[in-house]
Amino acid sequence: MNTRQKALRTGAVFIALLVIAGVLLLYKGNDAVALGMEKKEGILTAEQVKMSFDSVSGRLVNEAVKEGDTVKAGDVVMELDSTDTDLSIAKTKAQIAQLDAQIRSTGGSQSVNFMKADNDEQQSFRQIDQQRAAVASAQATLKNSRIDYNRKSELLAAGAIAKSQLDDAEMALNVAEANVAQQQELLSKLLSGAQDTGDTDSLNLPTIAQQRQSASNMSNDIDALQQQKQALEVQLKQLEVQKERLTLRAPEDGRIIKVLAKEGEMVAAGTPVLLLESERSYYDIYISEKQAQGLSEGDTITGRTVAGDKAVPGTIKLLTKAPGFADLKQSREKGQADLTAFQVRIYVDPQDGVVPGMTIGVNEREFTKR
Missing domain, CATH: 2.40.50.100 (RNA polymerase II/Efflux pump adaptor protein, barrel-sandwich hybrid domain)
Structure with a gap:
């Protein structure tokens, strides 16, 4: 038997022993x-x-x-x-600070505009009261001029005065009428189209109302700025969370x-x-x-x-x-x-x-x- 045959026989015997051992182990549950x-x-x-x-x-x-x-x-x-994240955080904080400044500035301007409307209203009320007095004075002068003109007309008819005196009275009457018209026109301008009820406290001047509305509209600007700020604050929190996650910690x-x-x-x-x-x-x-x-x-x-x-x-x-x-x-x-x-x-x-x-x-x- 040559060497190759011996090797094949030995290999076959070894494989057979492995198979038998495996079967025995499987059978015995090992x-x-x-x-x-x-x-x-x-x-x-x-x-x-x-x-x-x-x-x-x-x-x-x-x-x-x-x-x-x-x-x-x-x-x-x-x-x-974290360099990029740190830069984004710094930029976002700067934007928030800028919005805070705009909110404060707009809020301050709104307060100033409301105060200006109040002051303008009070000043307008004083001017209206003064102009009402001027109208009343002009009307009183007109009334006196009319009485004087009528009286002198009667005296001239009776031959008691010269014609020149009646002419002077007529001129004074015309001046008084023109003055009343002028003072009433000035009062109308001060009222700016509002109906004059004679009670200053109940007046609603259109120009003052417009000033207050403009000041009130600035609240919308403030709301818009605050919403922008809130969005940036959310973005900042996200960036801060992102930065925190750049550091890995043992759980x-x-x-x-x-x-x-x-x-x-x-x-x-x-x-x-x-x-x-x-x-x-x-x-x-x-x-x-x-x-x-x-x-x-x-x-x-x-x-x-x-x-x-x-x-x-x-x-x-x-x-x-x-x-x-x-x-x-x-x-x-x-x-x-x-x-x-x-x-x-x-x-x-x-x-x-x-x-x-x-x-x-x-x-x-x-x-x-x-």
């Missing part, structure tokens, strides 16, 4: 899940958190941690360049196990940059359907470390039907009892001497005592 169901053991695993920048991107300028560092919740771990206590980005690199939003191993640890065990009946999420389970036999209290956070591959025990064991396997995830509190990677076992009594 796969990982079956062994887990038999021994009720699991590997203590720390939850890992992928850290990334939320909704912001930019150049990484500060890598504050390295692999193996322990961090506390809130610690700064990375920072992106919880833990240990950095992987740094995925380096200083100077461009980082996209949502791209993992750090891997954090949290202090939340758990292990999974697989139990039978019968054992699962007495358990519920929130129950306390006490396991023990395989190395050192140290008690490890924990809380069931997940109790669910195991994946389909865990339900093969029936076929392997020719139809015997366990039809379905259940996965139990147990979270443990941090304690000295218990670290991720250790094997935790749960005694059968933990299920039978319930």
